[in-house]
Amino acid sequence: MKSLLPILTVLAAIxxxxxxxxxxxxxxxxxxxxxxxxxxxxxxxxxxDAMAQERPVLPAPHQVARGLWDGVTGHKVTSKRSLVxxxxxxLSATLVGFVxxxxxxxxLAVGIVHNRAMDLSVMPWAIASQTxxxxxxxxxxxxxxxxxxxxxxLPKAVISAYLSFFPVVVGMVKGLxxxxxxxxxxxxxxxxxxxxxFWKLRLPASMPYLFASLKVSVxxxxxxxxxxxxxxGASAGLGARLLSGSYYGQTIQIWAALFAAAILAxxxxxxxxxxxxxTLRRMGMVR
Amino acid sequence: MSxxxxxxLFWLAxxxxxxxxxxxxxxxxxxxxxxxxxxxxxxxxxxxxxTVRGLGVPGVILPAPSAIWATILASLPILxxxxxxxxxxxxxxxxxxxxGAAVATAIAIDRSPFLKAGLLPVGNFVAALxxxxxxxxxxxxxxxxxxxxxxxxxxxxxxxxxxNTVAGLGAAERMQRDxxxxxxxxxxxxLFKLRLPAAMPFIFNGLKIATxxxxxxxxxxxxxxxxxxxMGFRISTAVGQLALDMVWAEIAVAALAGSAFYGLVAxxxxxxxxxxxxxxxxx
Numbered sequence: 286m287k288s289l290l291p292i293l294t295v296l297a298a299i300x301x302x303x304x305x306x307x308x309x310x311x312x313x314x315x316x317x318x319x320x321x322x323x324x325x326x327x328x329x330x331x332x333x334d335a336m337a338q339e340r341p342v343l344p345a346p347h348q349v350a351r352g353l354w355d356g357v358t359g360h361k362v363t364s365k366r367s368l369v370x371x372x373x374x375x376l377s378a379t380l381v382g383f384v385x386x387x388x389x390x391x392x393l394a395v396g397i398v399h400n401r402a403m404d405l406s407v408m409p410w411a412i413a414s415q416t417x418x419x420x421x422x423x424x425x426x427x428x429x430x431x432x433x434x435x436x437x438x439l440p441k442a443v444i445s446a447y448l449s450f451f452p453v454v455v456g457m458v459k460g461l462x463x464x465x466x467x468x469x470x471x472x473x474x475x476x477x478x479x480x481x482x483f484w485k486l487r488l489p490a491s492m493p494y495l496f497a498s499l500k501v502s503v504x505x506x507x508x509x510x511x512x513x514x515x516x517x518g519a520s521a522g523l524g525a526r527l528l529s530g531s532y533y534g535q536t537i538q539i540w541a542a543l544f545a546a547a548i549l550a551x552x553x554x555x556x557x558x559x560x561x562x563x564t565l566r567r568m569g570m571v572r
Numbered sequence: 573m574s575x576x577x578x579x580x581l582f583w584l585a586x587x588x589x590x591x592x593x594x595x596x597x598x599x600x601x602x603x604x605x606x607x608x609x610x611x612x613x614x615x616x617x618x619x620x621x622x623t624v625r626g627l628g629v630p631g632v633i634l635p636a637p638s639a640i641w642a643t644i645l646a647s648l649p650i651l652x653x654x655x656x657x658x659x660x661x662x663x664x665x666x667x668x669x670x671x672g673a674a675v676a677t678a679i680a681i682d683r684s685p686f687l688k689a690g691l692l693p694v695g696n697f698v699a700a701l702x703x704x705x706x707x708x709x710x711x712x713x714x715x716x717x718x719x720x721x722x723x724x725x726x727x728x729x730x731x732x733x734x735x736n737t738v739a740g741l742g743a744a745e746r747m748q749r750d751x752x753x754x755x756x757x758x759x760x761x762x763l764f765k766l767r768l769p770a771a772m773p774f775i776f777n778g779l780k781i782a783t784x785x786x787x788x789x790x791x792x793x794x795x796x797x798x799x800x801x802x803m804g805f806r807i808s809t810a811v812g813q814l815a816l817d818m819v820w821a822e823i824a825v826a827a828l829a830g831s832a833f834y835g836l837v838a839x840x841x842x843x844x845x846x847x848x849x850x851x852x853x854x855x
Contacts, residue, residue: 291690299694310713342713402587402594405605406612418787418826420704421803424795424811425819429633432814500700508702515795523705531708531796543705550701 303346310342311335344537352541365521368545374522376549378438378510382445383503389446390453390502391495397454398461398487399479411454420448423512441513441522448509449502456498460491489568496561503553511546523549579622586615635817643817644824650806651825658803659829661718662790666725670786671779673726674733679763682741692738699731707793721793721802728789729782733775740774741767773848776841783833787826 308331315334319326326334336345344352356368363370393411397404423444430440464486472482514524526542529535590608598604617637623629624636631639644651681687707724714720744767752762794804803822810818 291686291688292693293690295687295690295694401599402591402608405594405599405608406590407609409609410613413831415784418784418791418830420788421791421807421826422819422823424808425816425823428811428814429816432633504700504702508704511702512704512792515792527705527708528796531712534712536709536712539708543709546705547701551697554700 300346303343307341307343307345308332308335311338314338314342340534341536344540348537349540349544352537353544356541356545368523368526368541371521371523371526371542372545372549375507375510375514375524375546378441378513378522379445379503379507379549379553381438382442382447382509383449383506385442386446386449386502386506387453387499390450391457393450394454394457394461395483397458399483408458411451415451415455420444420509420512423509424515427513441510444513445506445509449506452498452502452505453495456494456501457491460494461487463490463494492564492568493570496557496564499557499561500554503557504550507546507550507553573626575622576626579619579626582622583615583619586611632814632816635820639817640820640824644821647818647821650801651821653801654803654806654822655825655829657718657799657801658721658790658794659787659833662721662793662802663725663786663833665718666722666790667729667782667786669722670726670729671733671782674730674778675737675775677730678734678737678741682738682763683759688738692735695731695735695738699735703728703731704789704792707789708796711793711796716797716799718802721790721798724793725786725789728785732781732785733778736774736778736781737771740771743767743774744770772841772845776837776845779837780834780841783837784830787830787833791826 312331312335315326315331315338335341336348338344341348353368356366360367362373393407397408397411426444427440430436430443468486468490469482472486477485510522511524511527514522515528523542523546527539530539530542590611593599593604593608599608620634621636621638624634635643681691704724706727710723710727711720714723748766748770749762752766757765791804791807794802795808798805803826807819807822810816810822
């Protein structure tokens with residue numbers, strides 16, 4: 286709790302800066318309007334107007350909060366204007382992709398740890414692939430899968446899976462190799478086979494690494510789902526909200542969708558954090 | 573069909589060879605360690621080519637590697653123009669500004685434990701958010717040209733580098749700082765002679781993460797509007813025309829540029845942090 290005060294101070298500073306930016310960026314429009322009408326405006330009027338424009342350059346924090354609140358509670362959950370509806374579309378793609386990517390990543394990591402040839406040939410590519418802007422292929426995946434008749438949730442999930450796949454591979458390989466020689470030797474003195482070593486030593490030892498990379502990969506798979514919604518005129522999802530907002534200059538809609546995405550990401554990371562703490566505590570790994 | 577079977581046969585043979593090679597003593601040699609993944613990469617390409625030709629996959633779904641290579645050779649000027657627009661102008665300038673600002677900010681807040689305690693959790697939090705989403709806003713503010721892409725990149729790379737730099741500035745040990753104090757070194761002298769060098773492994777960790785983010789930011793920002801050149805623009809329009817060989821050509825360039833960018837930063841890291849155990853162990 287001791288760190289709460291500094292965090293709140295920083296957040297307050299950010300909000301204050303934001304309000305200042307709102308006035309600074311939106312004042313131009315107000316001045317233009319006033320000049321067209323041939324009236325002088327005082328500074329107080331400029332500030333008041335900057336806070337309440339319909340399509341501001343930078344919406345004020347309370348406008349974004351209002352947009353977010355309206356989007357969440359103002360419409361029926363099934364309505365296309367409800368942010369809950371769009372968030373749920375994005376979330377389902379994220380989760381499907383996350384599960385696929387994580388399972389595939391764990392399987393590949395197990396293969397890499399147990400097979401030398403796989404380690405030497407696949408691992409360098411797994412690392413190199415992290416340096417490649419994979420997100421750039423998102424539009425192509427969507428269009429290609431649509432042209433073979435796969436539409437809807439699955440194409441986005443494929444991108445999510447691909448993005449969440451590599452952090453898991455790299456983290457799990459590290460984790461499965463985490464037991465040191467002493468522990469491996471001990472299991473050998475027990476006459477434990479490869480399989481027993483895997484289930485009783487390697488897998489439990491890899492859990493902290495797994496959760497660390499799960500946090501990275503769930504955030505990555507949300508980004509993948511959002512970017513997957515950008516091309517090809519997707520009509521639902523937070524990415525589609527961003528795109529339509531940017532087409533029609535609805536800045537408040539963009540910011541509201543952005544904050545919805547941020548809250549979603551924070552929530553997902555937090556859920557994994559809770560599961561992590563529970564699991565590690567039951568395994569006796571929390572210090 | 574012979575293409576497909578040939579490719580599968582080649583795959584099996586190369587895999588068997590890799591397995592044989594990996595379990596020999598020569599696998600410890602540097603050259604062999606490079607050869608095995610290279611052979612694996614080649615088999616993937618051969619399998620791809622064989623599958624596309626053997627099953628007659630149409631080019632609008634998956635072009636063969638040979639077709640992509642032909643497109644790359646045929647459209648070198650376009651690719652070079654896109655490379656300059658997206659990588660050099662958008663990503664690189666944004667990367668330099670963002671990383672510079674992040675390191676400067678880290679040094680600025682370093683003297684105040686209060687700010688550090690407040691900014692670090694916020695920075696960690698923001699680093700996990702889908703920051704790509706601010707691309708439409710920044711495109712609206714800074715126009716369609718490379719400036720808006722650079723702005724997106726600045727925001728994307730800022731927080732990972734900031735968090736890593738702040739962690740790095742705390743890396744110098746108490747004993748070492750006390751030694752500096754006994755020599756009568758001031759704050760800035762300690763910073764430049766001890767703490768910044770000690771922070772370099774951490775800073776470079778952040779810089780390496782930021783290379784990928786920079787390319788992603790520059791390319792994705794172009795999906796929201798761009799002049800008629802740039803890799804993101806080319807990808808989204810080529811997808812619209814179902815010219816997938818062009819898309820793959822751009823992806824090949826992006827992958828190459830990403831790896832080269834990362835490699836460059838890793839090379840600089842090697843020469844700057846030559847003293848660190850992780851670098852000494854390899855040579």
